[in-house]
Amino acid sequence: MTISNALMSRAETVDRIRQWHLSGKKVVFSNGCFDILHAGHVEYLTEARKLGDALVIGLNSDASVRRIKGSNRPVCSEADRATVLAALRSVDAVTLFDEDTPETLIGTLLPDILVKGADWEVERIAGAKTVLAHGGQVLTLELLKGRSTTGIIEKIIQRYS
Numbered sequence: 001m002t003i004s005n006a007l008m009s010r011a012e013t014v015d016r017i018r019q020w021h022l023s024g025k026k027v028v029f030s031n032g033c034f035d036i037l038h039a040g041h042v043e044y045l046t047e048a049r050k051l052g053d054a055l056v057i058g059l060n061s062d063a064s065v066r067r068i069k070g071s072n073r074p075v076c077s078e079a080d081r082a083t084v085l086a087a088l089r090s091v092d093a094v095t096l097f098d099e100d101t102p103e104t105l106i107g108t109l110l111p112d113i114l115v116k117g118a119d120w121e122v123e124r125i126a127g128a129k130t131v132l133a134h135g136g137q138v139l140t141l142e143l144l145k146g147r148s149t150t151g152i153i154e155k156i157i158q159r160y161s
Contacts, residue, residue: 007086010108013056013095017109020054029111031058031102031126033065035074036152037084040143047141048115049090056093056111057085058102067100101126112136117143 008016017027028051034041049055059082065074074081082094097105106114106127114131118140122128128138 007082008093008095010095010097010105013093014108016093017054017056017111025053026051026112027109028052028055028113028115029058029106029109029127030055030115031060031097031105033060033069033074034081034085035065035069035076037081038152042088042090044117044141044143045085045088045090049092051113051115051139054092055090056095056109057091058097058105058109059085059094061096061098064098064100103127103130106130110134110136114138116140119143 020027028048030045030048032041034057045055045057059078060068062074062078065078076084078096082096085091086094095105099105103126107130111131113136114125114127115138116125120140122138122140125138125140131138
């Protein structure tokens with residue numbers, strides 16, 4: 001797979017998931033900003049991919065990240081973040097969403113498994129009710145301790161201030 005094949009519109013992602021389902025594959029979905037990719041992200045995505053046959057990432061658009069994280073974010077553009085994610089061996093597809101949560105996207109894609117970090121309670125995970133109502137699973141994965149984009153940004157500011 002080339003990187004360009006992993007970056008998809010919402011309609012292309014729906015078609016790809018339909019193809020995977022027709023061939024009996026289990027689709028895993030996760031989402032996030034993935035602003036500065038770090039070891040915690042890579043480990044999390046690797047573990048998420050092991051739960052099924054294909055991993056789809058819903059990536060917050062730049063506007064969405066700004067609303068959630070503040071005016072100084074994202075550090076990396078949505079195009080750059082999508083390119084880096086799509087280059088990971090564990091990621092099969094990346095699609096952008098502009099809303100504050102991926103609720104609508106998840107309802108459109110209907111993955112078999114929805115995954116978030118263990119810092120999220122299942123009841124608070126956007127799209128969980130929809131996935132469960134369609135017979136899917138909602139799972140949480142432990143995160144690599146001490147790794148976060150916010151922590152990296154703070155460290156850079158402290159070091160160079």
